[in-house]
Amino acid sequence: MRSFADGDGDGVGDIAGLEARIPHLVDLGVDAVWINPWYPSPLADGGYDISDHRAVDPTFGTVADAERLVGALHRAGLRVLLDIVPNHTSSTHPWFRAAVADGPGSASRERFVFRTGRGVHGELPPNNWRSQFGGSAWTRIVEPDGRLGQWYLHLFAPQQPDLNWHHLDVRVDFDATLRFWFDRGVDGFRVDVAHGLFKDSGLRDVEDSRDAAHPHWDREEVHEVYRSWRRVADAYDPPRVFLGEVVTGTPSRTARYVRDDELHMAFNFDFLEAPWRADDLRAAIISTLGSLAEVGAPATWVLSNHDVMRHASRMARDQDLVDGHNLVDLLDLPSDPELGWRRARAAVLLLLGLPGVACVYQGEELGLPEVEDLPADVLLDPSWERSGGTDPGRDGCRVPIPWSGDRTPFGFSQEGVPPPPLPQPSWWRSLTVQAQRCDPSSMLSLYTAALRIRRAHPALGDGDLEWMAEAPPDVVDFRRPPGLRVVVNLGATPVALPDGRPVLASCPLDADGRLPSDAAAWLECDDAPVSDGQVPNEDA
């Protein structure tokens, strides 16, 4: 929300700005929006440090504005998901303030994870766990008597103390938060760090504390919480939905979160993290669909979000050298922006051609690249400071959307008001919504056309995927019955297309009607031969 559109002229995106841009969402053709946290927050982590889960930060508006927005989105035919952040609060949350003030052994400390430190005077953290943003996952507090005292756990920034999910107050409070927003018409939640929440009660040391197989990730106890949330959601008419940010390391562990009495969907990070290579993408698709079929849940495909380097920039790198999906991982690799743009065009036809739910991160429909050269003094991501200035963090994908005009802030806010905290590059004038809307060759036109076809074509959206047996190794080629074929050429040379009527392509076909390198096409193709279920060219 902060970087979508500013309606009140303070340089920060808000509810009024989003409301005014509903027509863009309708033109684009999406059918739901997910809004990042809009709750009161000191912004130690972009709003994922929340001091009141049942209020709206005044920067964005009021709860009444939020209700009006939900109504306006519904009237436009769009559903709305909010973000719920159950793993931690802000250190300014009244519960945490009470926990610090009430002292060791108090009931209020039980809602968080406080421990006495190791060492003769408790001067060492209780264990060796590391924060996701760098440094220890423990911070020592000053007790009410002025002396250094206990430590509290924060798997993210120190301003984000972890909640103790064994405590009944925590469960009751989150139920109240779900109902508060459901009662206001919200259609569901994206669940932040859904694989977190519970910690191994022994809090034992680990060898690699950032490892996914860690005693504070993906613990069995968490499933009972989602079963109880599901009962809350199912009591509404229409039932509300949950989309989990679930990071477990394997599709089969992730599938356990979307069993039929738990969350409805989980982002597919294997697909997001796969390099732009046919075998990696195929493997991610196959393992995802296989694991989800076992629990009967839909797949949820995503290429970019507010936490990773924008995919147009990830794909601009030599994919054989790519290791990681954050700016810090890829900054030093040479970049070919035109290649990234071209691949991003092909990638969206793959994304929207897959069966299940597809998520588009604001700005990818404009082909926005990562802003890789934000000056150090504007960086907001806690990773920057926690890494001692070595990891620029995630701000490069959070730069405000360019809407119109040829000067910053490009219609994001009115000219003459405070500039947005993360500056837009001046060359984004060619990437504005206004510049792209009337250009049939633009990224926005491609997304709009693809979403329109996806909505209308019976083969797209939910349904089956059948791999084409004869596909060359560098080509991802599958059929979506009835009669739609998705062909993505990830190889270095053009490939002949199968018989069929091209309905959309990411770039012009060559003079011989072949699909060029790093391009994709959707074909209407009734007689496509179907494989015997084997992965094509598995051994190639």
Ligand code: GLC
């Ligand atoms: C999730 C959010 C991310 C945030 C973190 C801690 O991964 O997507 O932005 O920093 O959780 O809440």
